[in-house]
Amino acid sequence: MTKPVVIVGASMGGLRAAEALRRFGYLGPITAIGDEPYAPYNRPPLSKDVLKGEVSHEAVAFPQRPATADVNWVLGTRVASADVANSTVTDDTGLVHPFSALIVATGLRPKRLQVPNGGLAGRHAVRTLDDAIALRAELVPGANVVILGAGFIGCEVAATATLLGCSVTVVAPGSHPINRPLGRTLAAEIKRRHEAEGVKFRMKSTVVDLIGEDRVSGVILDSGEVLPCDVFLEAIGSHANTEWLEGNALDLTDGVLTDGALRAVTTGGGSVENVFVVGDVARFANPIFDDVPRRVEHWNIPTDSAKRVGQVLAAQLAGENTATLLSEPFAPIPSFWSDQYDIHLLAFGLLGLADEIKLLHGEIKGDCVFGYYRESKMVGVAGIGMRSTVQGYRSEFKLEG
Amino acid sequence: MTIKIDVDMAKCQHYGQCVFEAPNIFRLNNDDKLEYTAVADDSERANVEAAVDVCPMQAIRIVE
Incomplete structure (x- = not known):
């Protein structure tokens, strides 16, 4: 056979x-x-x-x-x-x-947080359909949601949970959400838009332990601050x-x-x-x-x-x-997108490789396109809105010679 | 032979990934919204299937 x-x-x-x-x-x-x-x-x-x-x-x-x-x-x-x-x-x-x-x-x-009082209900990650079903069931209006991690998944769930009427706090070790790979300017603008929607941030912070008997009721930050928490999402890679x-x-x-x-x-x-x-x-x-x-x-x-x-x-x-x-070479052009509120981000390339980021089109408060360069060669492009313009740069990513 | 293409515009978020796979069928207009040709020659099938694959919202289908 x-x-x-x-x-x-x-x-x-x-x-x-x-x-x-x-x-x-x-x-x-x-x-x-x-x-x-x-x-x-x-x-x-x-x-x-x-x-x-x-x-x-x-x-x-x-x-x-x-x-x-x-x-x-x-x-x-x-x-x-x-x-x-x-x-x-x-x-x-x-x-x-x-x-x-x-x-x-x-x-x-998903990586999971290791903390002393970790064996509580109300802890979530998002990778599988069952993960999403379990998380969705707990995103009820008024719920205190704490999200550890401010990458794409953390920020997307922050936006969705906010739209569902939850009270959301994002905790992350970096200075800005999605700072890597988007860069400081775009990251600061995304943070501003989240804050305008009511999301609170505790940047340069991490969670050192959870509070609760059977179910999480709060999280303790490294600063000692305690945040009330009904739903704890771990989005840490x-x-x-x-x-x-x-x-x-x-x-x-x-x-x-x-x-x-x-x-x-x-x-x-x-x-x-x-x-x-x-x-x-x-x-x-x-x-x-x-x-x-x-x-x-x-x-x-x-x-x-x-x-x-x-x-x-x-x-x-x-x-x-x-x-x-x-x-033959394997040379795919990396492509991704992200939706947060009315922010529709579209990107090509490996943005994280950049040593220089430039605003190419538009303005940061509205629709805009950023170019990402390493040693003056474009390695990525990302835009909020302006899809056709972003797509126009896709041809920059090709094999030399 | 022709194929019929359907895009669920309620799902479509106009990311335009399909444009690179089947440029004769899909395009973004001046407002960055998706436009497409609903009926195409069967020779476009492979390209449209690739567009179906890459659609982030899985909004494209070939109507058999």
């Missing part, structure tokens, strides 16, 4: 990888194993629009295409380990799944889900290191021919910017990486010579 391509992770990256395999002509068996009980769904709305209304799988499910109707989805099942040398993975029920090729699409999980790959001599330093074909790279520096990585768990160098491998948690990365993997792997499984394909 033909061994299947096994995809571990049944979210956007896993779905797009299955679709790409079919699109590039692979007709053999595909098994996709995911630890959530749901078919693949769209995560970004979970901290934005979807959180305002009734959160349901139906509202965010990706449409399934005829080409992938025969994919064997094994849902609600966590893969516990992989044996790359023997081409198998083992799930948490002990079942062994042999593979012809493995696609790693296990993504990230993510860990890559790679523990199940340990013991295979893969380079698992912050995600899975890959080559330009998104094949996993060993600690010795060689590529593993039948282990591929897609989505935000992949750490790859993007030749548009430089040769430094990075994980990129932006919207287009699962889709772009899955296309690259699907093309290479389909050719490889068909027994074709892949030398030319493998030598």
